[in-house]
Amino acid sequence: MAAGTLVILAAAIVTADFCASPIDGGAREPQFCRLASPQVVSTPYFSVTVGPEFLVGIDRAGRRMMLEATLRQSLAGLTIEMLEGAELPAWHDCPALAEIVLDSRGWQDCRLDDGGFVERRIATLAGSGHIVAQYRYGPASRDLAEALERALQSLRVHAN
Numbered sequence: 001m002a003a004g005t006l007v008i009l010a011a012a013i014v015t016a017d018f019c020a021s022p023i024d025g026g027a028r029e030p031q032f033c034r035l036a037s038p039q040v041v042s043t044p045y046f047s048v049t050v051g052p053e054f055l056v057g058i059d060r061a062g063r064r065m066m067l068e069a070t071l072r073q074s075l076a077g078l079t080i081e082m083l084e085g086a087e088l089p090a091w092h093d094c095p096a097l098a099e100i101v102l103d104s105r106g107w108q109d110c111r112l113d114d115g116g117f118v119e120r121r122i123a124t125l126a127g128s129g130h131i132v133a134q135y136r137y138g139p140a141s142r143d144l145a146e147a148l149e150r151a152l153q154s155l156r157v158h159a160n
Contacts, residue, residue, distance in 0.1 A: 013058050013061055013062030014058060015056070029059075030059035032068065041056055048152075066078070074141035076138070076148065091121065098111075103155070106124060108122065108124070122134075124157065
């Protein structure tokens with residue numbers, strides 16, 4: 001295994017499986033872990049490179065990963081989920097859906113910008129379900145835009 005890579009292939013994955021000192025999340029959030037350097041964090045469904053500017057949490061048996069800015073007031077983060085059902089989201093609020101290729105896989109891509117609040121959503125079919133990734137940031141956290149985009153670009157799907 002390469003240095004700086006966390007691989008988790010247990011059946012019921014949670015943050016505590018790879019983190020010695022998890023931090024409690026809020027309501028409906030997993031526990032989070034602070035990483036000292038960029039690392040690939042992997043579940044049976046997907047993996048992503050997480051930089052030290054984010055806390056990372058995994059729940060729902062590895063089906064959901066959340067990255068939150070280390071400063072809670074920044075309102076910046078990325079959520080990746082493996083969802084059941086082979087139907088991609090409709091995203092009726094999206095002004096225009098684009099098709100992109102990421103890691104040799106076709107994705108639907110939706111970008112929203114509302115007065116400085118930016119949201120990007122992508123989705124692809126995977127196995128008997130689909131993967132949805134969504135990042136967001138506001139005017140006070142524009143400095144995290146590049147780190148969020150790097151994390152999104154590092155997303156790799158493991159489910160077929």
